[in-house]
Amino acid sequence: MYKTIISAVALGAATLSPLLAGAADDARSAIHISANIPNKQFHVQPRNPDFGKNEVMHMDPVSRKLTWLRETFDVKNTDGSVHAYTDGAVWLSNGTTSIVLAVTFNNIQLGSTPREVVDDATSTPGTQAEMVILAPFPVSTRQSGQFNANFTVIFDAVPRISL
Numbered sequence: 001m002y003k004t005i006i007s008a009v010a011l012g013a014a015t016l017s018p019l020l021a022g023a024a025d026d027a028r029s030a031i032h033i034s035a036n037i038p039n040k041q042f043h044v045q046p047r048n049p050d051f052g053k054n055e056v057m058h059m060d061p062v063s064r065k066l067t068w069l070r071e072t073f074d075v076k077n078t079d080g081s082v083h084a085y086t087d088g089a090v091w092l093s094n095g096t097t098s099i100v101l102a103v104t105f106n107n108i109q110l111g112s113t114p115r116e117v118v119d120d121a122t123s124t125p126g127t128q129a130e131m132v133i134l135a136p137f138p139v140s141t142r143q144s145g146q147f148n149a150n151f152t153v154i155f156d157a158v159p160r161i162s163l
Helices: 002-025
Strands: 042-046 069-077 080-086 091-093 098-100 102-105 115-118 127-134 153-159
Touching: 042 080, 069 080, 115 127
Parallel strands: none
Antiparallel strands: 042 069, 069 127, 080 115, 080 153, 091 098, 102 127
């Protein structure tokens, strides 16, 4: 009886040995990693990645003014200054009437002409700047309905001028 049990255990161990040895080969894996890190960098991005997707300006019924929007941006250009402009006129519209909006970036009013919003010395190490969007005038009593605005602010990396 003991010989049968010992034979069965020996046979089982001999059967499992190749499986255990084969499993050791599956633990290896080759990993290849590369990284390209540029020596120059330019970015202008809002701290809140969802900014601009579904913003709402509420109206105060007493003053008839709309609330304003404010967002902090991270700005960096290691090769010069940063200029900004809008893609045209900026307003809220309901299809028949419109409400003018003012857009400032780093306390500089933006329009359709590029303007320097962060100088070379400030943008090289990186900084924070604030964008504010507001309706500068109260809403007329004749303006009602759902108003929407779609516009783009373009940021340009302006190269440093060497003398």
